[in-house]
Amino acid sequence: MTVVLEPDDVWAYLVERNLAAGTGTVREVGDGNMNRVFLAIPDDPAVPSVAVKQAPPWIQKLGPSSPMSPERALIEARALRTFAEYAPKQTPDVLDVDEERFAFTMEDLSDLTVLRTALNRGAAIGTTSAEVGELVGRVTFATSVAGAEPRERADLLARSVNPLLAEVTLQYLLGDPFVEAEHNSNHPSLDGAVRNLREDPAVRTELATLRAAFGSSAQALVHGDLHSGSVMVGVRNGEPVVRVIDPEFAMVGPIGLDLGLYLANVVIAAVRSRNTDHLASIEGLWDAFCAAWRDGWPDRVDPLLDDGWLLRHLRNVWHDSLGFAAVEMVRRVAGYSHASDLETLPDPGPASAVVLGLGHRLLVDRGVCGGEGGRPDPRALAHLVSTMWERS
Ligand SMILES: Nc1ncnc2c1ncn2[C@@H]1O[C@H](COP(=O)(O)OP(=O)(O)OP(=O)(O)O)[C@@H](O)[C@H]1O
Numbered sequence: 001m002t003v004v005l006e007p008d009d010v011w012a013y014l015v016e017r018n019l020a021a022g023t024g025t026v027r028e029v030g031d032g033n034m035n036r037v038f039l040a041i042p043d044d045p046a047v048p049s050v051a052v053k054q055a056p057p058w059i060q061k062l063g064p065s066s067p068m069s070p071e072r073a074l075i076e077a078r079a080l081r082t083f084a085e086y087a088p089k090q091t092p093d094v095l096d097v098d099e100e101r102f103a104f105t106m107e108d109l110s111d112l113t114v115l116r117t118a119l120n121r122g123a124a125i126g127t128t129s130a131e132v133g134e135l136v137g138r139v140t141f142a143t144s145v146a147g148a149e150p151r152e153r154a155d156l157l158a159r160s161v162n163p164l165l166a167e168v169t170l171q172y173l174l175g176d177p178f179v180e181a182e183h184n185s186n187h188p189s190l191d192g193a194v195r196n197l198r199e200d201p202a203v204r205t206e207l208a209t210l211r212a213a214f215g216s217s218a219q220a221l222v223h224g225d226l227h228s229g230s231v232m233v234g235v236r237n238g239e240p241v242v243r244v245i246d247p248e249f250a251m252v253g254p255i256g257l258d259l260g261l262y263l264a265n266v267v268i269a270a271v272r273s274r275n276t277d278h279l280a281s282i283e284g285l286w287d288a289f290c291a292a293w294r295d296g297w298p299d300r301v302d303p304l305l306d307d308g309w310l311l312r313h314l315r316n317v318w319h320d321s322l323g324f325a326a327v328e329m330v331r332r333v334a335g336y337s338h339a340s341d342l343e344t345l346p347d348p349g350p351a352s353a354v355v356l357g358l359g360h361r362l363l364v365d366r367g368v369c370g371g372e373g374g375r376p377d378p379r380a381l382a383h384l385v386s387t388m389w390e391r392s
């Protein structure tokens with residue numbers, strides 16, 4: 001039986017684990033669906049506060065009637081440790097991992113704001129996309145066939161299996177939104193467009209290709225849920241700060257999953273506010289990702305991987321990213337988990353229609369933005385998005 005922490009237990013818990021001393025207060029900060037996050041603030045202002053995240057043996061929002069293995073907290077803590085090894089700048093510090101209670105203690109990030117919230121409030125995106133691209137680039141290079149020896153990769157694969165959360169992704173990202181399903185919903189003005197998408201045989205084939213890539217492409221350690229709710233941003237000592245949180249879906253999978261989920265949510269934020277700077281940042285994401293791969297490249301572990309392969313590989317990653325971005329766009333307007341970016345608009349209909357149209361277009365015709373045989377072209381993507389909103 002897992003001991004489920006309540007706010008009143010957290011301070012004593014930290015003291016017991018030598019992570020706190022003296023007295024302090026605790027409040028719950030998590031607004032997520034799956035887990036609980038507590039903030040513990042010492043009365044002594046000289047001592048830094050910490051955050052404790054625990055996975056209960058069920059889905060937090062649904063309660064004990066919806067059991068789910070709490071292992072996910074350990075998968076998350078392990079992924080954060082790997083991220084910290086290769087991308088310390090963008091990764092929160094993990095101070096302690098409690099395997100018995102499926103909890104871990106990390107750096108307090110409450111001075112930062114969740115990126116989706118910040119963008120909804122009208123914040124500029126700044127260097128955030130480039131920081132995310134650097135993290136994905138560094139982590140995926142280091143855990144790929146170019147960055148890690150076969151034995152290390154075999155260990156990583158064995159350590160990173162995540163079947164339960166992979167099922168969640170298969171259902172809620174790569175399944176339900178494309179069929180009639182219980183939890184789906186969409187704005188009534190999208191009924192026809194949603195039906196068209198679901199009936200389009202070309203969409204089915206692209207979806208199948210992405211499901212197959214998700215299920216069988218073990219390219220590198222990926223975050224698995226890298227949308228704008230998994231990025232926190234702010235300023236510390238006058239410098240922009242970006243931290244990637246919540247890798248409980250981490251697994252060895254297709255790199256395009258991370259870039260795609262992130263870029264789809266940047267597109268959604270851009271469509272919300274018709275912000276072309278947000279769109280332009282996708283080029284920064286891609287460039288920083290590629291720069292991290294090129295940085296690692298001279299030290300690759302396999303000298304038989306040649307420059308021709310690298311070029312082809314990066315093109316394929318871009319092509320996959322556009323595909324995963326497209327399904328994410330569809331999910332956020334026609335699946336279970338909608339984007340607050342759109343839902344908080346006075347009328348979510350028109351912007352949702354643009355996002356759905358983009359998702360459909362990208363699924364059947366990713367080639368317009370390069371990749372697969374062509375040069376990746378983030379600017380063409382930005383252009384496509386802005387022409388679609390101008391037409392709407
Ligand atoms: N280290 C931290 N410091 C301060 N606040 C945090 C920290 N980690 C998370 N939070 C807050 O708690 C919220 C939920 O965190 P997180 O997304 O990791 O939880 P989750 O339950 O896994 O969410 P989801 O249901 O979206 O998967 C974040 O959006 C953020 O506001």
Ligand SMILES: [Mg+2]
Pocket residue numbers: 032034246248
């Ligand atoms: Mg989560």
